[in-house]
Amino acid sequence: MTFLQQIRDGIIAFSDFICGYPLFVLLIGGGLFLFIYSKALPIRWLSLALHSLRVKKQGEGQISSFQALMSTRSHLLDVGERTSRNGDKIFRGYTCHNV
Secondary structure, three states, rough: OOOOHHHHHHHHHHHHHHOOOOHHHHHHHHHHHHHHOOOHHHHOOHHHHHHHHHOOOOOOOOHHHHHHHHHHHHHHOOOOEEOOOOOOEEEEOOOOOOO
16 A cells, blocks of 8 residues: 555544544534523524514515515525626526627
C-alpha cells in the first residue's frame, strides 16, 4: 500500500465511524438538550404560531403572515428564480441567458 492509499483508507474509516452512532447521538442528544433547556418552548408557543398564520392584518402594502412565511421558506429552500453575477436568471440550477 502506498502512503496516499493509507491516508485515504484512514479518512474513510474515520468518516464511517463518525457518521454512524456518534453523529446520531450528538444530533438527537443536542436537540433534546435544547428542547429541555428551553422548557419546551416550541410546544408552548405552537398555538400562538398557528393563530398568527391564520390572522391577516389589514393595511396598505402588507401581506399576510402565511405569505411572509412561505416567501421566507421559498428563499431558504432555494425555490424560485435567482440571478447570477452577470445578470442571467437561474431557474433551479439551470442558467437562462437574457436575449
